[in-house]
Amino acid sequence: MEIRVLYFAAAREAVGVGDETVEVPDGLDVAALMRLLAERHPGAGRVLGRCRLAVDRALANPSDPVPAGAEVALIPPVSGGSA
């Protein structure tokens, strides 16, 4: 199945692209997708390892399924606000 992957902030810089479409095995969960993305971008391992994954714009847990056609986003540690 195909999914769309979005990279933000430090993850985008580490990977070198803002988004990509990736062919992945059906029935993948979030943890397996994270491993797959880390293998795909070996130079970005340190940053990707600090990221959480959002599936269709909601933060996901490692055991959550990744549906076909999903839009997933790599979410580095956030720092909204200030002070």
Next chain:
Amino acid sequence: MSDEPLSLDAAIASVRGPGAGAIATFVGLVRDRTRGRRVVELEYEAFGPMALAQMESIAGECESRWPGARVAIHHRVGLLRVGETAVSIAAAAPHRAEAFAACRHAIERLKEEVAIWKRERFEDGAEWVGLGP
């Protein structure tokens, strides 16, 4: 969310109403020093649709936890100079205790989970905040 300067008055106006006896506000600014280094400017990047949904959800959380509360959260994105406002929050409630509590809750939750990232630019380089050394 906006890439233009924020107006605290706009946030206050959007929560003002006949049931409000108090409005507490929080304004987060770009500071000139962090961890001993001088900051030249800050860049905020957001995953817009997700961050907006999260900010709406946090406002809703405050409004259900403190009955009668109304909360507005405005966040700036893009390049900000020292002294500029990065975030404005206004929390209205029937009484001051709930207004302060809702305002505090909103900023703490915002910093915990909203999909907005900050890059500090120093005189000698830049780094994304939150990744550690």
